[in-house]
Amino acid sequence: SNVVLPPFLHRDNRGFIEEICKNVVSDMDAYGVCVVDDFLGAETGLAVLDEVKRLYSRGDFRDGQLVTNLITSDLKTIEGDKITWVDGKECECKNIGLLISQVDSIIVHANKMSDNGKMGDYVISGRTKAMVACYPGSGSHYVKHVDNPNRDGRCITAIYYLNLNWDVKEHGGLLRIFPEGWSDQVANIEPLFDRILFFWSDRRNPHEVQPAHQTRYAITLWYFDAAEREEACRRHNIDGKTKGKGAVLKKKSVK
Numbered sequence: 001s002n003v004v005l006p007p008f009l010h011r012d013n014r015g016f017i018e019e020i021c022k023n024v025v026s027d028m029d030a031y032g033v034c035v036v037d038d039f040l041g042a043e044t045g046l047a048v049l050d051e052v053k054r055l056y057s058r059g060d061f062r063d064g065q066l067v068t069n070l071i072t073s074d075l076k077t078i079e080g081d082k083i084t085w086v087d088g089k090e091c092e093c094k095n096i097g098l099l100i101s102q103v104d105s106i107i108v109h110a111n112k113m114s115d116n117g118k119m120g121d122y123v124i125s126g127r128t129k130a131m132v133a134c135y136p137g138s139g140s141h142y143v144k145h146v147d148n149p150n151r152d153g154r155c156i157t158a159i160y161y162l163n164l165n166w167d168v169k170e171h172g173g174l175l176r177i178f179p180e181g182w183s184d185q186v187a188n189i190e191p192l193f194d195r196i197l198f199f200w201s202d203r204r205n206p207h208e209v210q211p212a213h214q215t216r217y218a219i220t221l222w223y224f225d226a227a228e229r230e231e232a233c234r235r236h237n238i239d240g241k242t243k244g245k246g247a248v249l250k251k252k253s254v255k
């Protein structure tokens with residue numbers, strides 16, 4: 001669905017989007033990773049956080065990782081991330097819906113802007129539903145993995161963080177990306193409130209979430225490249241239409 005920038009976006013917001021797109025295009029070309037702070041502004045960010053907390057309290061989050069609970073030496077189990085899928089049209093998720101449409105605008109616009117850059121190489125044909133993830137603060141973490149190791153169609157990962165007053169020294173939960181070709185350098189991303197992160201979903205960006213000692217919320221969207229998605233669906237002879245989670249993300253392919 002080609003998202004067109006709504007004409008009613010007043011000047012600075014449109015300028016805002018244009019500005020962000022320029023950064024996304026150049027950072028994705030240069031590093032394959034891009035961080036944008038103050039993405040929605042505090043008011044909308046807090047409204048999104050409120051909706052996520054309400055979803056979480058309703059208890060329809062399920063275990064995310066394949067790795068079942070790790071039994072630590074003192075036999076305390078560490079829960080992994082809990083996830084639920086949202087399409088943003090649900091009535092109690094209208095601010096999550098606003099976040100999704102903002103990210104759609106950025107991705108579609110950046111894709112159009114970057115004619116010869118890597119961003120322009122893809123034809124963004126759609127995306128998954130929004131995955132709302134919560135890491136309970138009991139030392140839960142995510143083992144080093146690649147989101148899309150086997151060409152399932154996902155080309156860009158977008159993660160929006162919702163964690164107020166997050167202090168990595170005290171709360172952990174750092175996202176560490178090991179970008180291919182950066183030799184021994186790593187990208188340490190703090191999961192700060194109203195921060196959005198973009199990175200290539202494939203093997204260029206193995207990443208891990210370090211143990212979190214405070215409840216840690218994030219909303220993730222994965223954008224599809226038309227050709228790769230088409231090929232993946234053919235390979236799994238699945239009709240291209242998304243079912244259920246809005247993506248054929250078999251757990252193993254996510255690991």
Ligand SMILES: COc1ccc2cc(-c3cnc(C(=O)NCC(=O)O)c(O)c3)ccc2c1
Pocket residue numbers: 063064065081083131133142147159174175191207208209218245249250251254
């Ligand atoms: C049943 O189908 C699915 C489909 C997709 C799934 C994706 C994840 C996943 C992947 N990556 C991360 C991550 O890297 N987070 C980085 C961060 O929070 O900073 C994460 O939190 C969660 C977990 C379970 C899934 C199950």
Ligand SMILES: [Mn+2]
Pocket residue numbers: 145146147207
């Ligand atoms: Mn991941």
